[in-house]
Amino acid sequence: DTAVSQTPKYLVTQMGNDKSIKCEQNLGHDTMYWYKQDSKKFLKIMFSYNNKELIINETVPNRFSPKSPDKAHLNLHINSLELGDSAVYFCASSSRPDNEQFFGPGTRLTVL
Amino acid sequence: RKEVEQDPGPFNVPEGATVAFNCTYSNSASQSFFWYRQDCRKEPKLLMSVYSSGNEDGRFTAQLNRASQYISLLIRDSKLSDSATYLCVVNYNNYGQNFVFGPGTRLSVLP
Numbered sequence: 001d002t003a004v005s006q007t008p009k010y011l012v013t014q015m016g017n018d019k020s021i022k023c024e025q026n027l028g029h030d031t032m033y034w035y036k037q038d039s040k041k042f043l044k045i046m047f048s049y050n051n052k053e054l055i056i057n058e059t060v061p062n063r064f065s066p067k068s069p070d071k072a073h074l075n076l077h078i079n080s081l082e083l084g085d086s087a088v089y090f091c092a093s094s095s096r097p098d099n100e101q102f103f104g105p106g107t108r109l110t111v112l
Numbered sequence: 113r114k115e116v117e118q119d120p121g122p123f124n125v126p127e128g129a130t131v132a133f134n135c136t137y138s139n140s141a142s143q144s145f146f147w148y149r150q151d152c153r154k155e156p157k158l159l160m161s162v163y164s165s166g167n168e169d170g171r172f173t174a175q176l177n178r179a180s181q182y183i184s185l186l187i188r189d190s191k192l193s194d195s196a197t198y199l200c201v202v203n204y205n206n207y208g209q210n211f212v213f214g215p216g217t218r219l220s221v222l223p
Contacts, residue, residue: 040215043213090155098203099144100146102158103155103157105155106154
């Protein structure tokens with residue numbers, strides 16, 4: 001059983017399009033996250049969502065919007081995609097915000 | 113000064129060698145610390161948490177020095193399968209917003 005899963009694994013799209021990435025965890029965790037890992041391999045947090053409370057990283061453009069239909073899911077919607085959005089996006093979850101995080105396999109987004 | 117700093121490497125070591133990585137952090141309010149491992153084109157995976165008294169897990173030993181604000185990871189008897197990027201993670205416990213990853217140290221264990 002996959003603890004944290006993401007779909008799709010690869011996403012290739014044109015500039016200006018809108019796309020979504022889905023994430024699901026079956027660990028019963030209360031906290032979920034979205035990270036971006038760019039070409040330089042820096043892993044940076046974008047959002048965390050704890051018990052229905054969304055914490056937004058202010059450096060993230062408002063073209064990015066997370067949506068959590070329930071505790072086990074945290075999706076990421078991206079509007080008006082730009083070249084600089086090309087990266088690997090990882091979803092993660094933890095039992096609480098200060099505990100270790102478990103990552104999904106990542107979604108490799110390429111914007112052409 | 114960056115929040116979490118690591119020597120990017122690469123560290124190229126022969127099998128069986130002992131190798132150590134250091135990681136420094138800038139926020140003295142940091143509460144919890146971890147080492148993660150990331151293989152090429154894979155997700156980060158927890159290697160071990162780092163406790164104040166230091167902890168060991170098989171060939172891996174982690175140490176925390178709060179006074180100097182650094183953590184370390186020691187790998188003994190390196191295996192080829194240890195080749196990966198090792199990420200230092202510092203959390204100052206603010207609803208997950210401050211779970212900060214270092215840039216990673218790349219290790220290559222050579223036959």
